Amino acid sequence: MLNMPKRGALLEAVIARLQALRNGGYGVKPRFVAVSATVPNGSDVAKWLQDDRGDRGALKTFGMDFRPVPLAIHVQTYKSAKNEFVFQEALNHHLSPIIRQFSDGKATLVFCVTKRACETAAKSLQQEGSGRCTGWLDPHLQLLLKEKAMSLTDSTLRSLVPNGLAYHHAGLNATDRQIVEQLFLQSAIVVLFCTQTLALGVNLPARLVIVKGTTAYKDHGWEEYDELEMLQIMGRAGRPQFDRQGVAVIMTETAHAGRWQQIMAGRPLESRLPGNLTEALLAEVVAQTTPNIQSLSTWLKSTFLAVRCARDPGHYATLCPVFINGVHPLLSSDGPDLEQFLRALSQQELEKLVTAGLITCDGAELQATALGEVASRFSVRYDTIRWLQQAPAPADLKELLWLIAQSADFAEYRPRHGEKTQLRDLAKKDAVRWPLAGPVDSAAKKVLVLLMLALADSPRSQLSWELKSQQSQVLRRAEPLLRVVSELFETRKEGRALAACMLMRNCLRKQIWENSTMLVRQLPNIGDVGAVALKERQLSSLEALESGDPRVIEIALGRRPPFSSTLQKKLRSVPRIKLRLCPQGTDGTISIDCGGSPLNCNESQLGTGFVHCVAYGAPGGQLLLHRRFPARNPQGLLLNLQNSTGLVVHLIYEDLIGFDDFQILGDVRMDRMAVGPSVASQSSEPGGKAKRQRVEKLSGHEATVALARARQGAQIQTLASSASPVRAMSSQTAPSFEGRAGRAGRADGFAAPDFQSREIPVAPAPMMLMQPVQPMQPVQPMQAVQLMQPVQSMQPMQPSCGPKGCTASPTPMMSRACDSQVDQPDTVMIRTAAGRLRWVNRTSSDALATGRIHPQCQSGAQFRSQFIRASDMQMSSTQNSVHEFALPQSYGLWGFVDHGAKGQ
Structure with missing residues (x-):
């Protein structure tokens, strides 16, 4: 076992720790008995296991003559x-x-x-x-x-x-x-x-x-x-x-x-520690067996590596390239200097750990960071930590899952020859949330497919037994890896990525997507077959199951009373928390009210009963708050929106999917490029083409102060959650600004595979942004689109541009509809009245107006460059008109004007 790449290094580190404790005066006197039939250099092992007095103990060797058969x-x-x-x-x-x-x-x-x-x-x-x-x-x-x-x-x-x-x-x-x-x-x-x-x-x-x-x-x-x-x-x-x-x-x-x-002569047993030395040293610092640099050097002397370096310095000089003044200590002209080599090696490894933020070095004292403790606890490789630190923060679950799949911890799951065809077919089926267009030809793609299949609602028996076994191993490894990723993004203050990690951890733990149509599958004693039976009776959601007829539930599941009553009692024991965001005063302070239901104040019988509150600002997604508290004792929180134009708050249950809540306040577009009020009057390039310019982002603190004043004066309302559970991190968001593949279009090492698209095709449209709020100025009431109101008599709109030949043109206008008092209207009427949506044509031809709905509930209010098309409406530029279309799964509306004339 000592010669195995992974187990050998772990065994050597464990014995070295016992050796260091024995020789360090801790009162520990372990005894070692090493037995093997295939170790030719038993004397090296005996020297390694000797005590501090140099007593090697008894060494017995037996040749082939002693073999019974x-x-x-x-x-x-x-x-x-x-x-x-x-x-x-x-x-x-x-x-x-x-x-x-x-x-x-x-x-x-x-x-x-x-x-x-x-x-x-x-x-x-x-x-x-x-x-x-x-x-x-x-x-x-x-x-x-x-x-x-x-x-x-x-x-x-x-x-x-x-x-x-x-x-x-x-x-x-x-x-x-x-x-x-x-x-x-x-x-x-x-x-x-x-x-x-x-x-x-x-x-x-x-x-x-x-x-x-x-x-x-x-x-x-x-x-x-x-x-x-x-x-x-x-x-x-x-x-x-x-x-x-x-x-x-x-x-x-x-x-x-x-x-x-010549096999019976054999080659000597070698140390496997050089390839895993960084992780081993981190484990010792976390365990406090090496609290300082001196004790770390003592630990290194207790390893089998030190014994073999003295016996074969040339071999280990190649494995451990440590140079002092251009000379390797093991290859010195005066002979191998083992002491100097071990000091230089420990210093080199410490620098790697400090640079990665896994430990801190205060003088000679060593202390593990929170990230280092989590990484050591879940045995995450150093290469994986460095990979995650260099990677950009994922914007959604798709990017997060692909980032995890590329880690070095999954490098061993290469697609085998007999698996590629099956994996390629599975990667294109409906059970896979994000289908792959190309072949599954790498370990990362294979892991990605296995994880998506594990979370799918469809039956998973189509996998071969071998792939099922690998899928179980990947799931057991992915959830602890996400714990490390969560700690990393919290350290980096990446709020959007942290919220995605928290949600994905729950999904992997329950093996179900957050937008699943069969959320009851996560409950105990339900299973895949029971979830399908409940779905056929419209009892697939947690709310429907909680209020359903117990007899119908028991018939569907083939259970006897009081199974349904017990299950419904457990569901009712889960405290329900709803978020409410309220600006306090005019200094940008926001109150987060976590209101719980008085009927659900007991301890939860499903899971730990804890929730996570994650709040981050826009446009950068900087983490403002992460708090874990019992759901039966919700807390009120205060935070200040420094350098933010908006606030996004997620409430994520720790052990149950389907009761999460989500709220936004203000302008929550992520990483947006602001458009100034004088786009048409910008300087032009030769040839008459408009020169595109980036306008600096609005100061976040000033915008939030103005937003707070407007909210205090009842001029703007907080966007409220819809009646149904809101899942802000859903994959059904539109792609990010980088294109349909999000950040996958980059040419660096983080490029995602070629995903097949299942999104609704839309024509490209420019991103029209509201004119930014000027700092510390009174905010006028928003001219919102009226929802479900009778049509008023309207006056003809006057043209907003000058006479023919005028070079200036008005800024394209965008109206926003939001009403927290309206419970998801089925139909929206848009009135083309002045002061609201102004469809104006500079020519005599008809104008084309396109209404698009942005699914904010599904995207975490991250504004994208493409939207779901609601309807295309033709209208006259000189007549008033009313247009009506459905508003599914949305609590707000963004309307854009696309003029029919060329170049406008």
Whole structure:
């Protein structure tokens, strides 16, 4: 285990901590017993485990002569092929002669490099005819094979087992693996094809072990097996109490014959700590076993790395490039200086941790930051932390999910050859929230698809067992990773990204989207089937289930009383909190009132009963507040909108999706480019084209003061939430200013994959922004579009431009409709009266007016460059008119004027 890349480094760090505690005078006196059959340099391990007095303890070594069952090793060489896949296919045709020559009719294990190679080799042996290995078996065993084959779920395995053949790998479900193991132990299965992992876990002895190929695909391509790995594999042959002899046959290329013929000599065991040293040092600082730099150097001296550096300095000088005045301490002309090397190495790693904001160094004292503690607690790699710190803050759930999928923690989930077709098909189905247009050819895309499928409402049984297993691993890793990302964005004051992280954490924990049509699926004892049954009876929302007929619920779920009453009681126990934002005075102070229902003041019976309040300003999305408090005891909060033109507040329940609340106040457009009041009178470029200019953003504090005064004078209302639960971070927002793909269009390393678009196609339209409020000036009442009001008699509108030939033109006007007192009107009437929407044409032709609805409830009030089209309306420039259209899922309206004349 000490030689394994990940486990070896962890084991070495744990033993080094015990060593440091023993030698540091803490009164800890641990005893170590190290046992291995494949370590050639046992003396190095003994020196590593010695105590501070230099007593190495007892070291006992035993050669092959002491092996209870003698092992014969044969190396079979073959001509290399153009690539490894072709070579593996060629080796399949040489298996039958080897089995006949060395097995003596006993059990045979064939180790293959991949799961697919196991299945291919087994089918190849079956097709050759010699795969019918049951001729000499007892008739009872032959009947047993046929009976057990019928209970297997894997169709390919079901056809192989009656012939005495099978394969065993992680792609099989637990039941199939158990059946195969039992049949092999009963000597019913004669030839078992397996992967390398079988050598480290299940004890399945055999007379003959065949290693079909000596290269495996690892992190960076095809690599030869390590000698210790090969010894572990060959150790399956001739196990005591099962057999009296064992045979191992290594099938390899001719060029590698010499290495494997000398395998018994072995290579020394090396330290795996250099590749994981940064994470190990962070863990020690967090645990306070190394509170200062001196203790950190003491810890490094207690590692196996220090022992091996003294024994092989040239090798570790390459692994740990630390130079002092251009010279590596281990390669000094005066000989290796281990003390200087360890000091320089610890200093280099400390600088990395301090730069990443994971620890602080006050003189010689070391202290972990909040980010460092979370990263160490959830074992997040240093490379992942640096990646997240360099990445821009995500604007929505799509960008956040893609950012997580690209982390180094998921690099091992590369799409395998047999998975790419299935993943490509799944990535285009409706179950995937954001379909991928291209192939799933990277680990990040595979992880993205698996996460989206895990949260989908559709049945997830279409995944193979192997993909389901990987999906479970990804889910277990993604939720803790989001904890680290949340801490990172809170440190960076990225409020919008923090709110997205909090919501995504809940989604992953409950394995359901926040906009799901079956929110009841997250409740205990409901499940996918029960959620579908409730949806058929219009009981798929939490509110409908809470107020539904208990008998109907029990019939739909096939449950007995009092199941429904108990479930409804738990739902009613969840405190309901509604937000209300109120400006206080004229200094930009905003009061956040978290009002709870008096009927729901008891402790929640679903989850922890805590909520998170996240508030951030516009346009930058800077975090203003993050507070966690019990939902049964809501808190009133005050904050000051410094340098902000608006406020966005999210109330996110910690353990339940569907009761979240969301409020906005003021101008909450994110990262907007302001348009001044004299666009048409700007300077022009040669050729008559208008020269585009960026106008500086309005001072946030001055705007909020003016906004507060207007609110105090009842001139503007706070935008209220709609009657239905508002999910501001939904994916159904329009793309950001960068284009339809949001930030995915960039050419840097954070570019997102090519997503298929399911959005409603709209014609491009310019982003018309309201004229900014001048600082400290009285704000005039907003001329809002009247909602659901009878049509008044209107006077003809006068042209707002000068005579023909005038170079100046009026600023395009945009009207805004918002009414917190109106409960989601079904229809909106727009009156083309002066002072409201002014559709004016400078020519004699008719003007074209386009009404568009912005789904603020779905986008977190982040204003985008494209909108959902409500209707296109033709009208005359000299006549009054009334236009009517539906206003679905919105509490506000933005209207734009698009003149029919060219260039206007």
